[in-house]
Amino acid sequence: xxxxxxxxxxxxxxxxxxxxxxxxxxxxxxxxxxxxxxxxxxxxxxxxxxxxxxxxxxxxxxxxxxxxxxxxxxxxxxxxxxxxxxxxxxxxxxxxxxxxxxxxxxxxxxxxx
Amino acid sequence: xxxxxxxxxxxxxxxxxxxxxxxxxxxxxxxxxxxxxxxxxxxxxxxxxxxxxxxxxxxxxxxxxxxxxxxxxxxxxxxxxxxxxxxxxxxxxxxxxxxxxxxxxxxxxxxx
Numbered sequence: 001x002x003x004x005x006x007x008x009x010x011x012x013x014x015x016x017x018x019x020x021x022x023x024x025x026x027x028x029x030x031x032x033x034x035x036x037x038x039x040x041x042x043x044x045x046x047x048x049x050x051x052x053x054x055x056x057x058x059x060x061x062x063x064x065x066x067x068x069x070x071x072x073x074x075x076x077x078x079x080x081x082x083x084x085x086x087x088x089x090x091x092x093x094x095x096x097x098x099x100x101x102x103x104x105x106x107x108x109x110x111x112x113x
Numbered sequence: 114x115x116x117x118x119x120x121x122x123x124x125x126x127x128x129x130x131x132x133x134x135x136x137x138x139x140x141x142x143x144x145x146x147x148x149x150x151x152x153x154x155x156x157x158x159x160x161x162x163x164x165x166x167x168x169x170x171x172x173x174x175x176x177x178x179x180x181x182x183x184x185x186x187x188x189x190x191x192x193x194x195x196x197x198x199x200x201x202x203x204x205x206x207x208x209x210x211x212x213x214x215x216x217x218x219x220x221x222x223x224x225x
Binding site: 004041042058103 | 144145147149154155156157158159162164202204206211212213215216217218
């Protein structure tokens, strides 16, 4: 199993541009999550999904959108990039929810200039 | 809102010594706790977890202790090695479907 994979690894955006961060897991996990990590800080939850077709907001959802059309994929969309969205983005998955181990991808480093 | 926090941002230990990383949590409803290790440029990697019905759990060279009375969690690493250098995060969950609440992390530095 590849586990949780994320693309791209690094991206530079100009203010106002849009992009999609891709996340795929091959562990047949029901739950998937998007976190952001600012320098020297812990991770904050952006959005999560408990299964295909179901998504919900986390702690810091403003400026982001998600979709979950399949069990495997959970893309994160930035519509109008802002400098405050400069961060490292991690996707994670788990089988039965937050009270089970979450497995993380390698992250996408995003710089908005 | 309530969040998980850590006592020390940096911990420096001698190679071969035992390391103890502490964590305080504030959500009394939390029933699942987990420690992650994050190396530079990588995603968090699972180390060990513990549920609220336990007060101690051991893994390979690692032990997690949970004191629910004072809402304190600790990670003990035995015979610390250079490969243990990383940032260690504790996180908790109140049992909902949403994600874990993370602390800021402790940077563990191994002195030769």
